[in-house]
Amino acid sequence: MTTKTLLALALLGALASVAGNAGAAAFQLKEKSAKGLGRAFAGSISAPGDASVIADNPAAMRLLDGRVFQADASVVNYTINFKGQGRDALGRPQSGGDGGDAGDTSPVPALYFHTPLGDNAHLGLSVTAPFGFKTEYDSNWVGRYNGIKTEIKAVDLGLSFSYDINPYVSLGASVFVERAEAELYDAVDFGAVLAGARAPGFAPGSSDGYTRIEAKDDAVGFTLGGLFTPVEGTNIGIAYRSKVDHRLNDADISFDVPASAAPFLAAARPGWFVDTQASTALNLPATLTGSISHHVNDRWTLMADVTRTGWSKFAEVRLDFDSAQPTRALDFGYRDTTFASIGAEYRYNEKLTLRAGLATDQSPVTDDTRDVRVPDTDRKWVSLGATYRVSGSAEYSVGYTHLFLDEPEVSLVSATGSTLQGKYDVGTDIVAFSAAYYF
Numbered sequence: 001m002t003t004k005t006l007l008a009l010a011l012l013g014a015l016a017s018v019a020g021n022a023g024a025a026a027f028q029l030k031e032k033s034a035k036g037l038g039r040a041f042a043g044s045i046s047a048p049g050d051a052s053v054i055a056d057n058p059a060a061m062r063l064l065d066g067r068v069f070q071a072d073a074s075v076v077n078y079t080i081n082f083k084g085q086g087r088d089a090l091g092r093p094q095s096g097g098d099g100g101d102a103g104d105t106s107p108v109p110a111l112y113f114h115t116p117l118g119d120n121a122h123l124g125l126s127v128t129a130p131f132g133f134k135t136e137y138d139s140n141w142v143g144r145y146n147g148i149k150t151e152i153k154a155v156d157l158g159l160s161f162s163y164d165i166n167p168y169v170s171l172g173a174s175v176f177v178e179r180a181e182a183e184l185y186d187a188v189d190f191g192a193v194l195a196g197a198r199a200p201g202f203a204p205g206s207s208d209g210y211t212r213i214e215a216k217d218d219a220v221g222f223t224l225g226g227l228f229t230p231v232e233g234t235n236i237g238i239a240y241r242s243k244v245d246h247r248l249n250d251a252d253i254s255f256d257v258p259a260s261a262a263p264f265l266a267a268a269r270p271g272w273f274v275d276t277q278a279s280t281a282l283n284l285p286a287t288l289t290g291s292i293s294h295h296v297n298d299r300w301t302l303m304a305d306v307t308r309t310g311w312s313k314f315a316e317v318r319l320d321f322d323s324a325q326p327t328r329a330l331d332f333g334y335r336d337t338t339f340a341s342i343g344a345e346y347r348y349n350e351k352l353t354l355r356a357g358l359a360t361d362q363s364p365v366t367d368d369t370r371d372v373r374v375p376d377t378d379r380k381w382v383s384l385g386a387t388y389r390v391s392g393s394a395e396y397s398v399g400y401t402h403l404f405l406d407e408p409e410v411s412l413v414s415a416t417g418s419t420l421q422g423k424y425d426v427g428t429d430i431v432a433f434s435a436a437y438y439f
Contacts, residue, residue, distance in 0.1 A: 027133030027152050027374060028285075028309065030339075031074035031108045032056070034434035037399030038385015039343030040357030043303025045225065046237035046291040047345075051112035051436065054124035056289070057225035057239035058160035058172030061122035064114045067439050072110040074399075074432035078103040080135060080375060084410070084422015086142040088204040089192045094418055095205060099141030102372075103426075104134055122172070124160035129153065130241075131180075131284055135373060143372050144187035144208070145414035150373040154180040154244075154284060158223075170227040177220055180246045180282060184213040184373075188273070190261045192416035197268035204418065207261045209273075213319070215251035215280065219244050233295035243286035243313055249279040253321065271324025278319045285310040299347050303357075307339040311364035332374075334364035341381065350389065357383040361403075370410050375424045377408040385432075397434040403427070 031037060033052035036044050045057030051070035053060035080102040086094035111127040131154040139148055155178070162172030191206035225239035255273045257265060265273055289307040296302060311334040319328040343357030359381035365374060385399035409423040 027131050029108055029129055029132050031076060031430060031432060032072060032110045032128050032130075034072050034074070034397040034399040034432035035355070035385065035387060037074065037401055037430060037432040038355040038357065038383055038397070039303060039345065040341040040359035040381045040383040040401065041339075042305045042341040042343030042357045042359070043291055043293040043301075044305050045239050045289055046227065046235040046293040047301070047303055048235070048293070051114055051124075052110065053237075054112045054114055054160050055110075055126040055128045055156070055158050055174065055176075055223070056241075057227065057237050057291075058122075058124060058162045058174045058223065059170040059225040059227040059239075060235075060237055061114055061124055061160065061162045061172065062164050062170045062227060063235065064122070065438055067115045068113070068436055069439075070112040070434060070436040072112075072432060072434045074108040074110075074430055075105065076108060077105045077429045079425070079427045081425045082137075082141075082143065082372070082375075082422055083425065084142070084420065086418060086420040089189070089195075089417030090204055092204075094142050094420075096140050096142035096144060097138060099137030099143065102135040102137045104136070106132070106134065108132065120164040122160075122162045122164075124158075124174070126156070126158040126160065126174075126176075128156050128158070130156055130178075133374060135375070137372070139187070139210075143412070143420045145189050145416060145418050146412050146420055147184070147186055147372045148210075149183065149185035151183045152180070152282075154178050156221075160223075162225075168229045172225045172227075174223045175220065176222070177218060178244050178246075178284075179216065179218050180244075180284065181216040182213070182248070182282060186211050188255070189414070189416040189418060190258060190265065190273075192418070194261060194264050194268060197264075199264040199268060202261070202264070204416070207258050209258055209261065210256040211273075212254045213251055213278070215248035215282075217246040217248045217282070219246045235293045237289075237291040239289050241287045241289075243310060244284045246282040246284065247279070248282060251278045251280055251319070253278050253319075253325075273325070274323055276321055276323035276325065278321045280317055280319050282317065283313050285313055301345045301347075303343045303345075305339070305341045309337050309339070309364070312336050314364070331369075333366070333369035335366060337362040337364050343383070352389075353387045355385045355387075357381070359383070365408075367409065370408055371412060372410060372420070375408050375410065375426065377406050377426070379428075380404040393438045395436050397436070399430075399432040399434075401430040403429070
């Protein structure tokens with residue numbers, strides 16, 4: 001009972017804290033380990049001594065030293081500043097400011113526990129946040145009809161098992177329950193809607209309202225992995241994480257309609273713009289990762305990683321309303337992406353290990369599909385980190401990453417005909433801390 005209660009509290013606490021500004025492309029979160037962050041996640045599923053493999057490659061639990069509890073916390077600072085202009089449906093300059101800093105500073109937690117089962121088997125538990133993102137602009141900004149607030153977050157509670165076939169080959173699998181939550185908040189140009197319906201006294205921008213969409217769902221996914229040691233000191237890991245299909249059948253839709261527009265909307269669009277529910281699907285992508293770690297000598301270890309993410313499955317999100325409101329389609333048009341990194345660790349002495357890494361991270365968002373919700377672009381990683389072994393039973397780690405990003409541009413047309421053109425100044429810094437206890 002105590003164990004179940006602790007795991008439930010951990011899951012709820014993780015979900016509450018993931019406001020979620022993604023360090024990886026789009027709204028993917030790689031921030032599950034301070035050690036991994038310090039080497040740009042090179043060797044993420046093949047390097048020894050990091051309990052995050054429980055979630056990412058269960059077969060690599062062979063590389064953990066006995067029973068271990070590890071807690072990681074990453075802090076992601078993500079700035080998003082828009083500069084540009086908009087026009088209403090009649091081509092006139094759109095009112096509103098630049099929206100302020102739409103980014104945030106958010107924690108991303110992770111918890112791991114591993115225990116051997118006899119000589120060849122391993123059991124692990126994990127709580128991780130694989131996806132999370134949030135953008136929030138001022139409610140009256142110039143691009144309000146394209147989006148004000150977008151928040152997506154997912155937290156996994158996983159159970160992992162692996163078996164060492166021999167000292168050179170291990171196979172593992174995990175199953176996880178994923179809680180996903182999404183919230184969208186937009187302005188609606190009711191003035192433009194009513195002007196199109198020839199209602200007297202209305203024009204684009206004359207009567208703003210708002211709509212909010214909130215949804216959540218639980219779904220199950222799995223991870224399969226292998227760890228191979230062809231020669232002593234060299235580990236090769238491969239892992240596949242399944243896509244997770246969330247069916248959000250009871251999404252809550254609410255509308256804030258100006259009192260002056262409500263009677264005209266009831267006559268011109270009966271059954272529209274009323275509080276209701278909707279069904280939709282949120283398909284979070286699968287990943288395939290290959291990883292290698294090579295122990296050069298007593299001081300140096302070299303690592304590399306490549307991950308392919310199936311973002312093309314996240315092409316469109318359709319909302320089917322229970323009311324007379326017509327189906328709404330959010331077209332993301334994402335493409336599959338590749339993340340690649342190299343890194344190294346230097347064992348300075350018995351207590352201190354230093355690490356560094358570089359990575360290139362492709363965005364699923366192209367110039368043709370970029371919007372204000374996820375104004376993403378390709379990025380380069382530079383990472384540093386260290387681990388200090390306090391004793392044989394405890395160690396602490398820290399990692400830091402700075403992302404170099406271009407200035408992404410947008411050119412958009414809203415559902416009510418307003419336009420938005422401009423570019424973003426974006427930046428990301430990530431700091432992670434970890435504590436591991438062996439017993």
